[in-house]
Every structure is written in C-alpha cells, then in structure tokens.
Amino acid sequence: MQELLQYLFSGITNGAVYAVIALGFSMLYSSTGLINFAHGEFVMVGALSLISLWKGLKIPLPAAFAVSVAVTAAAGLLLERLALRNVRKPHPIVLVIITVGASILIRGIAMLVWGKDSHSSPSYSSHPPIDIAGATLLPQSLWIIALTLLLVLGLHVFYKRFLTGRAMLATAINKKAAAVVGIRTDTMVLLAFAMSAGMGGIGGALIAPLSMSSFDMGMILGLKGFCAAMIGGLSSSWGAVFGGLLLGILEAMGVGFLSSGLKDASAFVLLLLILYFRPTGLFGKAVVQRF
Amino acid sequence: MRYLILIAAVLAAGIGLSSPYQLQLLTFVGINTLLAVGLNMLMGYAGQISLGHAAFYGLGAYTTGVLTVHYQWSPWSALAAAIVLTVICAFLIALPLLSLSGFYLGMGTLGFGMIGFVVFRQWSSLTGGDSGLVGIPALEIGPLSFSSPRSYFFLVWAFAVLSIFLCERLIDSRIGRALRAIHDSERAASSMGIDTGRLKVHIFVLSALLAAVGGFLYAHLVSFISPSSFDFLVSVRMVTMVVIGGMASIWGALLGATLMTILPETLTVFHEYEMIVYGLIMIVIMILLPQGLFRGVLDIYEHARKKPGRTSAGSRG
Amino acid sequence: MNTPGRSPDGLPPVLGVDSVSKSFGGIQALNDISFEVLPGDIHALIGPNGAGKTTLLNLITGNFPADSGRVTFDGAGLNGRKPFERVSLGIARTFQNIELFGSMSVLENVLVGRHVKTGCGFFGAMARFSRVVKEERDARSKALELLEFVGLSEAASWRGTELPFGWQRFLEIARALATEPKILLLDEPASGLNPVETASLAELLEKIRNSGITLLLVEHDMNLVMKISDRVLVLNHGMKLAEGTPCEVQANEAVISAYLGREQAGKACCASAS
Numbered sequence: 051m052q053e054l055l056q057y058l059f060s061g062i063t064n065g066a067v068y069a070v071i072a073l074g075f076s077m078l079y080s081s082t083g084l085i086n087f088a089h090g091e092f093v094m095v096g097a098l099s100l101i102s103l104w105k106g107l108k109i110p111l112p113a114a115f116a117v118s119v120a121v122t123a124a125a126g127l128l129l130e131r132l133a134l135r136n137v138r139k140p141h142p143i144v145l146v147i148i149t150v151g152a153s154i155l156i157r158g159i160a161m162l163v164w165g166k167d168s169h170s171s172p173s174y175s176s177h178p179p180i181d182i183a184g185a186t187l188l189p190q191s192l193w194i195i196a197l198t199l200l201l202v203l204g205l206h207v208f209y210k211r212f213l214t215g216r217a218m219l220a221t222a223i224n225k226k227a228a229a230v231v232g233i234r235t236d237t238m239v240l241l242a243f244a245m246s247a248g249m250g251g252i253g254g255a256l257i258a259p260l261s262m263s264s265f266d267m268g269m270i271l272g273l274k275g276f277c278a279a280m281i282g283g284l285s286s287s288w289g290a291v292f293g294g295l296l297l298g299i300l301e302a303m304g305v306g307f308l309s310s311g312l313k314d315a316s317a318f319v320l321l322l323l324i325l326y327f328r329p330t331g332l333f334g335k336a337v338v339q340r341f
Numbered sequence: 342m343r344y345l346i347l348i349a350a351v352l353a354a355g356i357g358l359s360s361p362y363q364l365q366l367l368t369f370v371g372i373n374t375l376l377a378v379g380l381n382m383l384m385g386y387a388g389q390i391s392l393g394h395a396a397f398y399g400l401g402a403y404t405t406g407v408l409t410v411h412y413q414w415s416p417w418s419a420l421a422a423a424i425v426l427t428v429i430c431a432f433l434i435a436l437p438l439l440s441l442s443g444f445y446l447g448m449g450t451l452g453f454g455m456i457g458f459v460v461f462r463q464w465s466s467l468t469g470g471d472s473g474l475v476g477i478p479a480l481e482i483g484p485l486s487f488s489s490p491r492s493y494f495f496l497v498w499a500f501a502v503l504s505i506f507l508c509e510r511l512i513d514s515r516i517g518r519a520l521r522a523i524h525d526s527e528r529a530a531s532s533m534g535i536d537t538g539r540l541k542v543h544i545f546v547l548s549a550l551l552a553a554v555g556g557f558l559y560a561h562l563v564s565f566i567s568p569s570s571f572d573f574l575v576s577v578r579m580v581t582m583v584v585i586g587g588m589a590s591i592w593g594a595l596l597g598a599t600l601m602t603i604l605p606e607t608l609t610v611f612h613e614y615e616m617i618v619y620g621l622i623m624i625v626i627m628i629l630l631p632q633g634l635f636r637g638v639l640d641i642y643e644h645a646r647k648k649p650g651r652t653s654a655g656s657r658g
Numbered sequence: 659m660n661t662p663g664r665s666p667d668g669l670p671p672v673l674g675v676d677s678v679s680k681s682f683g684g685i686q687a688l689n690d691i692s693f694e695v696l697p698g699d700i701h702a703l704i705g706p707n708g709a710g711k712t713t714l715l716n717l718i719t720g721n722f723p724a725d726s727g728r729v730t731f732d733g734a735g736l737n738g739r740k741p742f743e744r745v746s747l748g749i750a751r752t753f754q755n756i757e758l759f760g761s762m763s764v765l766e767n768v769l770v771g772r773h774v775k776t777g778c779g780f781f782g783a784m785a786r787f788s789r790v791v792k793e794e795r796d797a798r799s800k801a802l803e804l805l806e807f808v809g810l811s812e813a814a815s816w817r818g819t820e821l822p823f824g825w826q827r828f829l830e831i832a833r834a835l836a837t838e839p840k841i842l843l844l845d846e847p848a849s850g851l852n853p854v855e856t857a858s859l860a861e862l863l864e865k866i867r868n869s870g871i872t873l874l875l876v877e878h879d880m881n882l883v884m885k886i887s888d889r890v891l892v893l894n895h896g897m898k899l900a901e902g903t904p905c906e907v908q909a910n911e912a913v914i915s916a917y918l919g920r921e922q923a924g925k926a927c928c929a930s931a932s
Contacts, residue, residue, distance in 0.1 A: 087577075133624050137631065142444075143390065144631045147584050150577050151623030158616025269573065273455065280448060311463035318452040318459075325452070326437055329445045507784045514783035515776050515794070522759050522770045529757035532719065534745030534774035534837055543780065589761070 052184035057306040058299065059182075063191040065298020066198040067257045071275025072282065072290035073205070074249035079284045081222040081242035084145055088129065088153035090272015092122045092247045095156065096254025097263040098164050101171045111174060119251040125156065126247020130240055153268070160265040168262035194256045201252060202291055218242060270314065277317040281324045283334020292333065296320075343592060344506070351498045355491060364490040368562060370602045371497035372555045377582040377594035378504050379551025384580070385588030386512065386520040387544040388527075389439070390447040393454015394579050397549040399461055399571030400427050401556025406474045406566055407467055416480050420557050424550060431549035435542040454576050461568040473567030480561045487561075497558050504551055508591050520544065524589070552579075585626055587633025596635050670733050672697045672841050672872045673718065678727035680710075680717060687713040689896045690727070695841065695889075700863060700873045702883045702904075705893035706917050711876040712754065714893070715843050718874075719751050720744050732840065746774045748840035752830045752847060754876075758818040764829055765814040768801040771836025801836060808832045808862060824855035831862065835871070842866065844875040848882050860886050880918065884908065892917065 071093055078086055099121050103114035129152050137144060177189040208215040220228040221238040229235045253275070254263075274297065282293025301316040324331060358364055376398060383389050404423035408414040414422070438449040461468050468474055479488035480496065487493045511517050522530035523537050531537050560566050578601060586597020604622065608615045630637030671694035680688040688710045695701045703711050717724055720741040729736045731747060739747070750771075759767050776797055782790040805811050808828040813821060818829060827847055834842055847863075848856045860882055867873055877883050883890060883904065890907040892899040894917065900910045907913055 133628065136628050141631060143384070143580075143584055143588075144627050147581055148624050148627045150581065151620045151627065153620070154616050154623065155620025158614065158618075158620055161616060162613055273451075273573065277452075309463075311459070315456050315459040315463075318455040321452040322449060322456075325441060325445055325449045329441055510786065511780065511783045514790075515773060515778045515797075516780060516783045518762070518766060518770050519773055521761055525759040525761050526757045529753065529759065530770070531740075531742045532745065532751055532753075532757075533770050533833065534742050535770075536740075536742050547780070 053306060055183055055185035057302040059185055059187050059191060061299035061302030062295060063188070063194055063260070063298070064301065065295035066194045067253050067260075067271075067294070068275050068278045068297050069291040069294025070198055070201060070249055070253035070256065071271060072278035072294045073202070073287060074246040074253070075276050075279040076282070076284055076287055076290035077205075077249065078242055078246035079279070080287075081218060081246075082239055084134075085149070085276070086129075086246065087146060087149040087272070088156060089246070089250050089275065090268035090270070091153045091156040091160070092125060092250030092268070093254040093257070093271050093275070094160060094263070094265065094268035095125060096122045096251030097171070097258040097267065098160060098169065098254075098265070099251070100255040100258050101169045101263060102164070105169075105171060115255050118255050119248050122251025122254070123244040123248035126243040126245075126250075127240060129247070130243040134243075153272075157265055157268065164265055166265060168264040170262055171258035173259045188260075190259045194260075197252070197256060198291075201249070202287075205287065214241070274317040277321040280331055281320055283331025285335055286331065286333040289331050289333030293331070344502070347502060347505075347595075351495075351502065355494050355498070361490040364494045365562075366603065366606060368490070368494045368497050370599050371494070371501040372558050372562070373579075373582060373598035373602045374501040374595050375504050375551050375555040375558070376579050377586065377598040378501075378508055378591055379548035379555075380579050381583045381586075381588060381591060381594035382508055382511070382520075383544050383548040384583050385590065385593075386517070386524055387541050388524040389541060389545065390450070390580070391454075391545070391548070391576070392447050392451040392573075392580065393457065393576050394450070394548070394552050395571045395573070395575035396454045396457025397427055397431065397552035398556040398559070398575065398579075399457060399566075399568070400430065401553030402560040402566050402571070403461060403468055403474070403556075404553075405557045406477050406560045409478055410474060410476050411467070416478060416557075416561060417482075420554070423553050423557050427549050427553035428546055431546040432542065435545040439538055439541045439545065451573070451576075455573060458568060458572050461571055468568070471568060473565055475565045477560050477564045477566065479564070493562055497562070500554065500558060504554075505591055505595065512591070516540070521589075581623060585623070585634055587635030587637070590633070590635050593633050593635030597633070600634070669697050671695055672732060673874065674730040674733075675714070675718070676728050676730065678714075678717065678724045678729065680713060680722070680725050687896050688717070688724075691893070691896075691898055692727075693891050693898070693901060695872060695874055697840075697872050698867065698870070699888040700867050700875070700886050702887040702890045703874065703876045703893065704878070704880075704883055704890060704907075704917070705899065708895075709893040710896040711893055712845055713896075715751065715845055715874075715876060718843060719749060745837050745839075748838075749843065750834040750837045750839035750841070751843040752827075752834050752845060754845040754849065756823075756826050756830055758826060758829060758833075760817075760819045762818055763814070764805065764810060764816050764818050764821065765798070765801055767818045767829055768804055768833050768836050769797055771804075771833040772797040772801060774837050801832075804832045804835055807835070807865070809858070824851050824858075827851065827855075827859070828862065831866075835866065839871060841872040841874060844873065844877075846876055846878060848877060848879040856882055 071089070074089055074092070075085065078084060096118050099118035100114055103109045103117055104111055109117070133148050133152055134145065137148065173188070173190040174193045175189050180187045180189065209219055217228070217233045218238050218241060220233055221235050225235050228238070275294070278293035278297045279290045280293070281296060282289025282291070297317055297320060300320065301313060304312045304316045354367055358367070376394070380391065380394055383391060401423045404426055405416060405419035408419040408422055409416055434453050438446050441449065462470055479486060481487060487496050512520070519530065519535045519540055522533065522535060523540065527537055582597035582601045583594055584597070585600060586595070587593030605615070605619060608618050611618050626634065632640070673695040675691055675693050678688055678691045679686070691714065703714065705711055716722060718729055720736065720739055723738070731749060736744060759770060762770070776793050778790045778793055802811065802814065805814055808831055810825060810828055810832065813825065818826070821829060831844070831847070848859055851859060856879060863873060863875070864886055887904050889902065890904050891901050892907055892913050899916060900907050900913045908918065
C-alpha cells in the first residue's frame with residue numbers, strides 16, 4: 051500500500067509536468083494545426099533559464115520564474131515570426147522539418163550558453179519531505195501540482211472570459227471566419243505560439259528541481275508530452291491534462307511494479323494503444339487530417 | 342546517362358581517394374543513400390511518412406551484430422536473418438497502422454521507432470545496452486576480404502547503386518504507376534482497381550528492408566554499435582534527407598543523403614556553433630526550396646532558361 | 659434510338675439495386691431505391707441537386723455500405739466488396755470533379771486503368787522478365803488504342819492536367835475503359851462542356867455502348883439525357899420519383915414540377931432527328 055502511494059505521488063508529480071508540456075502541444079495544434087517538434091526545447095530553455103536566474107544570479111524565485119517563461123515565450127515568438135511565417139508552401143512535412151531544424155538550432159544555442167554539463171536546481175521551498183502513510187511526498191510535488199492547477203484554471207478563464215481568449219478559440223475553429231469578423235488572425239497565431247512556448251517553459255521551470263537539467267533534456271520530454279497530448283486528444287485541453295497525468299501515473303506504476311527499463315517505453319506503448327483503439331484520443335473530437 | 346556519371350564518380354572516388362577518413366565518409370554516404378532511397382519510396386511515392394525508421398536501421402545492425410558476435414553466424418547468413426526479421430516486423434507494424442490516416446500513421450511509426458530504441462537499450466543481455474555491442478567482424482566473400490576502407494567503399498556503393506537501379510525499375514512499372522496514382526489521388530487509384538492498402542504495406546516493408554540492409558552494412562563497417570545511433574534524431578535525419586533532397590525523386594534521395602552526411606562534417610569548422618548552423622541550414626532550405634533541392638535547383642535552371650518575352654500562345658485575350 | 663422495354667435478348671440485368679436505403683446522420687440520402695440496369699442500355703439517373711444521385715453511385719462502387727437493401731452485379735451480390743475489388747468484377751466509374759493523376763502523362767493515366775488486367779508484381783518489375791516486358795508492351799498498345807477510341811491519340815505524351823477541360827473528361831473515360839468494364843458509371847460527364855463537346859461526348863457514349871458496355875450516367879444536361887438514354891430514373895429527395903423511357907419521364911407531371919420545368923417538358927422528345 052505504501053509502495054502504491056509512493057508510485058502515485060511520483061506519478062502525479064511527473065504527470066503534472068507532462069500535462070503542462072502536453073497542453074503546449076495541444077493548444078498550438080488547436081490554434082494552428084501544427085505539431086511543433088521543437089516544443090521539448092522550450093521545456094529545456096525554461097528549466098535552464100530558471101537555474102541560471104535563480105541559482106546563478108540569485109534573482110528571487112517568482113521573478114526568475116516569470117522571466118524564464120517570458121524568455122521561452124519570446125523564443126516561440128521568434129520561431130513563428132522568422133521561420134514559420136515565411137514558408138511559402140506550408141506542406142505539413144515541410145513544417146515538420148522546419149521545427150526539427152529549429153529544435154537543433156535552439157539546442158545548439160543552449161549548448162553555447164549553458165555548456166554540456168548538467169545543472170541542478172534547489173526545490174522551491176526548503177520544507178523537508180512530508181511523510182504520508184509511509185510514503186514520501188516532496189514539497190516540490192505540491193508546488194508542481196498547485197501551479198499546474200493554477201495554469202489550467204487560468205487558461206480556462208482566459209478562454210471563457212477574456213475577449214482575446216475567445217478570439218483565439220475562434221481562430222482555431224475557423225481561421226477564415228475569424229478573419230472575416232475582424233479578428234487579427236496573424237496576431238492570434240503569434241499569440242498561440244508564444245503561449246505554447248511559454249507553457250513549455252513553465253513545464254521546464256517546474257521540473258528543474260526534480261532532476262538534473264542539461265541542454266539535451268528537451269527531446270525525450272517533448273516526445274513524452276506529445277504522447278500525452280495524443281492520448282488525451284490533440285484538440286482537447288482537458289485531454290492533454292488528463293493524458294499527462296495518466297501517462298505519469300502509468301509510467302510510475304510500470305517502473306515500480308514491472309521494470310525500470312520500461313520507463314521510457316511506457317509513453318510510446320500508450321501512444322500505440324490509443325492509435326489502435328481511439329486515434330482521436332480519449333477526449334478528442336474529429337481531428338483535422340493534416341498529412 | 343545518370344548511371345554512368347554515378348558509377349564513374351564512385352569509381353573515381355574509390356580509386357582516386359586515399360585518405361581512410363574520406364573513403365569512410367563517402368561510404369557513409371552510400372549507406373545513407375540506401376536508407377534515403379527506401380524512405381523516399383515510402384514518402385515521396387506512396388505518400389506516407391515514417392518517423393521511426395531508425396528502428397529498422399537498428400534492427401538490421403543489431404540482428405547481424407548479435408548473430409555474428411554471440412552466435413558466431415556468418416555475416417551473410419545474418420544478413421538473410423536480418424532481412425527476414427525486418428520484413429516480418431514491418432508487416433506487423435504496417436498492417437494495423439496503414440488503416441489510419443497519414444498523420445496517425447506518422448505518429449504510430451514514431452511510437453514504434455521509440456519502442457525499438459528502448460528495446461535496443463534495455464535488452465542488454467543481447468545488445469549490450471548502452472555500452473553497445475563490440476567485435477562485429479568484417480565482411481568477406483570467399484577469399485575476398487572487405488576490411489580495407491577502399492574495398493568496403495566499393496561494396497557499399499555496389500549495394501547503393503543496385504538499390505537505386507531496382508527502385509527506378511520499380512517506379513517505371515505497373516507497381517510504380519499504381520504508387521504514383523495513390524500519391525496523386527488515392528480515391529481515383531482505388532477506383533482503378535488498385536488495392537491501395539496492400540500496396541502501401543508492401544512499400545513500407547520495402548523501405549524497412551532497405552533500411553535494415555543499410556544497418557547491416559553499417560554494423561560491419563564500424564564493428565561497434567550502440568543504441569544512440571538509432572534514436573529519434575536518426576529517424577528524423579532520415580526523413581530530412583528525403584525531404585531536402587526532394588521527395589518523389591530517387592536521385593533527390595541520393596542528393597539528400599550526400600548532403601546530410603557530408604554537411605555535418607564540413608560544419609565542424611564552426612566548432613561549438615555547429616548545431617546552430619546545421620539547424621539554420623535546415624530551416625533556410627525548407628523556406629526557400631520546400632520542394633527539395635533536386636526539384637528546386639531544376640526549377641531554377643528551367644526558369645532561367647525561359648527568357649522574358651516568350652509568352653505561351655493565346656495567353657492574351 | 660430510344661428502345662422501350664426490356665432487353666430483347668432477355669438477358670438478366672447487369673446491375674440490380676434492391677430496396678437500398680442510406681442515411682448520413684439525420685439525413686435520409688436514399689430511401690428504398692430499386693431499379694435494374696439492362697445490359698447494353700444507356701441508363702440515366704437524373705434529379706435535382708441533393709436528390710441522392712452521387713450517393714447512389716458511390717454506393718454502387720462500394721465507397722460505403724447501404725443501411726439496408728442490396729446491390730447485385732450480374733446476378734451476384736456485392737456485399738462488403740471493397741471499391742477496388744469491384745473494378746476487377748467489371749464496374750468502372752468517372753468522377754464529377756475530374757480526378758486525373760496529375761504527375762502522369764495522358765498515356766500513363768490510361769495505363770493505370772490497365773492495372774486490373776495486368777499482373778506484374780514487385781519482383782517482376784525489378785527483374786523485368788520477358789513476360790513482364792511483353793505485358794507492358796501490350797498494355798501500352800491497348801492504352802494507345804483507347805486513346806484513339808476517345809480521340810486523344812495526339813495528346814498521348816502530354817501531362818494529363820495540361821489538357822483542355824473537355825479532353826480531360828475524355829481521358830478519364832478512356833482510363834475507366836482500360837479496366838475493361840461491363841458497366842461504366844459516369845458522374846455528370848457533360849458538366850463543364852460546351853455544346854460541341856457535349857455532342858462529341860454523346861457520340862462517344864453511344865460508341866461505348868455499341869461496343870458492348872452498359873452505361874449508367876448521372877446527368878443534368880437534359881438534351882444529352884433525352885438524346886441517348888434508353889431508360890431514365892428520376893430521383894428526388896432520395897426517393898424514386900419516376901422511371902421509364904425518356905419520353906415517358908419527360909411527360910411525367912411529378913417530374914416536370916419537381917425538376918424539369920414546363921419548358922423542357924414542352925420539347926417533344928420524339929421530334930428530335932433520328
């Protein structure tokens with residue numbers, strides 16, 4: 051029982067991070083129909099930026115967090131503006147290659163800035179681990195879960211209550227119609243990129259205290275987050291969150307009860323299961339066929 | 342024709358070059374050509390995508406590696422085993438996946454590719470895990486040993502040229518026409534009696550087979566393999582070779598393979614900026630020449646040939 | 659020209675549609691449709707837009723299954739046969755929006771039609787056995803024959819999509835004929851053609867029928883329909899409105915009010931030059 055609880059705790063913690071990363075994929079896909087293969091690199095940038103600002107420059111945590119997210123959002127903005135906006139023939143495979151090239155580029159820059167070493171980050175609070183029924187719950191886990199919840203609720207409110215949010219939704223549903231009613235669709239797309247990248251950054255900032263961060267950490271995190279988004283349904287935000295949590299928990303259970311070697315495979319096995327049984331994901335509606 | 346130029350170039354390089362480094366680099370180009378040509382058939386002609394083809398590449402390499410190192414098989418028997426195993430796996434993967442639309446197919450291949458990678462890493466009793474597999478023997482046919490860089494260069498290019506030749510033959514045949522028909526309009530193709538599902542599976546298997554042969558040649562070239570040579574980035578690089586070279590063009594695949602193999606080497610002059618330049622080049626090429634280099638350069642050439650003032654008859658009025 | 663009644667040879671129908679219904683979501687596209695197409699006939703399917711004509715064609719070619727009822731071909735049921743399988747049986751079709759193979763030449767487009775009549779596989783293609791070479795040669799000459807049949811011989815090496823629109827339609831027909839069908843389904847073949855091209859089309863369709871192939875065509879061009887059809891089926895809102903010879907249908911009150919209009923009805927069908 052204590053073991054189960056332990057796996058559950060670590061599963062939910064990782065799951066929340068996957069959820070945030072998955073949200074980034076899902077929101078970008080809904081708004082633009084694009085899968086950004088550089089998304090994982092935004093996670094990495096967020097993590098390393100936090101470490102540099104908070105641990106390195108000793109900037110207080112809230113400010114360091116905010117700046118890290120801003121940096122990744124800016125990176126997303128640049129990607130859209132400089133690379134994707136200029137594509138003359140937006141065939142899906144071309145866009146995929148561009149985002150892959152962007153991921154290599156970002157990784158190259160990161161290697162310059164932070165080197166090849168791994169960096170660690172302290173937990174957000176120095177509170178000792180909490181003992182619950184024999185299982186250990188890290189305070190960082192609570193931070194992660196709380197901030198993730200805040201993010202999800204914030205997005206919910208943004209889409210429901212704010213004009214910009216509703217405009218983004220409209221652009222996602224039907225770009226032409228949105229343009230016709232006066233919504234600046236180009237700005238909406240730009241905003242979607244910035245927000246999606248920012249979410250990657252948040253995911254990175256959240257995960258930084260949990261394990262070592264390095265310039266090449268982005269790829270596998272991005273891929274797992276992508277699987278989580280697919281599992282939940284690419285077009286559904288709640289699906290992304292659910293997919294992330296589900297992935298995190300199942301991964302932890304698999305590692306705990308079966309074998310640690312399976313950790314990285316869990317995401318992809320789940321992906322395949324979803325593709326076979328419910329390609330549009332657990333919560334997805336009909337997805338736009340892009341290829 | 343093109344074959345003469347290619348064979349001449351291969352002969353010239355093989356005989357003329359003496360630096361083992363250069364010969365080995367061009368040997369890698371040959372291996373990558375096998376990979377790119379196969380994947381090009383799948384992506385350019387059948388219109389499917391695979392984001393996990395490195396797994397087949399790895400399957401070829403590890404099958405021969407394991408059989409020759411642990412079980413002392415002869416490499417050529419191991420090649421046969423690798424082909425059989427890859428064909429079986431490719432069928433099993435393709436059959437359920439190809440009923441999905443192209444997008445989901447791509448994601449499915451990503452999943453399989455990653456699972457393959459994890460298996461290579463985790464089944465350490467067989468594959469050596471992250472430490473890799475050492476001691477893969479050199480190839481020989483009877484008295485002919487292929488252990489020198491020059492001989493291996495010719496061996497690999499023999500395979501590469503043969504694969505280009507056979508694939509071209511395939512394109513210019515009933516099967517190739519059916520493939521191109523599927524690419525142009527799957528609905529019309531099926532209304533002409535073409536079993537599109539089956540053909541797509543067969544092409545998937547063919548592309549996997551070529552990747553596995555490439556893996557076989559790779560393993561016996563480097564004699565040491567590790568999972569990191571078969572990860573997601575490698576799958577992506579294979580796709581990039583095809584796209585940058587130009588899809589639906591076998592010679593484009595050759596061009597893409599050459600470029601993507603030699604380019605990273607030339608970029609070492611940039612030292613720590615290497616990745617940045619590499620990423621930038623990928624982005625810029627895709628923005629400027631989305632149809633790939635082969636088609637793109639040809640188009641520029643044809644465009645330059647059409648002088649202004651030559652309008653087509655009847656275009657005015 | 660307009661032969662009333664059953665086939666004089668008493669042969670069984672080429673195509674039988676028996677109480678077929680199909681709905682999409684809440685919309686009943688086809689409601690209990692039954693009819694037969696007799697061998698050697700030119701059978702027309704007319705009706706206003708949304709009547710279900712293309713749905714019926716798609717159902718016959720197997721793109722989706724009927725909710726109820728069955729389709730028989732040469733007396734045998736077609737249940738569950740996939741579209742590509744039906745082609746080998748002898749059902750070919752053309753599309754409303756021309757679906758040519760854009761990357762191929764005119765000749766190659768027709769050659770694709772020979773797919774079901776040839777058998778070269780992967781190994782044959784790579785090895786080029788003499789049997790394969792001969793098969794390819796025969797396919798080519800057959801394709802050229804067909805191009806001549808529809809009047810496109812001179813354009814054999816052109817890109818399919820470079821052809822003027824009317825010629826593209828003829829190419830699509832040639833391609834379908836390459837499959838050696840028993841019945842050819844045409845979805846609005848006259849759409850987008852000018853009167854001269856339509857007259858050529860009419861000639862071609864009769865030529866095809868005279869060569870032994872049955873035709874089922876969906877059409878809006880009433881002149882064409884009345885001129886060449888042996889039997890006409892009128893659909894409206896997914897239901898059979900009328901069936902009979904062109905003259906009978908043209909005089910049918912329900913058809914006139916739902917679709918044809920007084921002006922068309924006024925054209926005495928048997929007054930056209932025979």
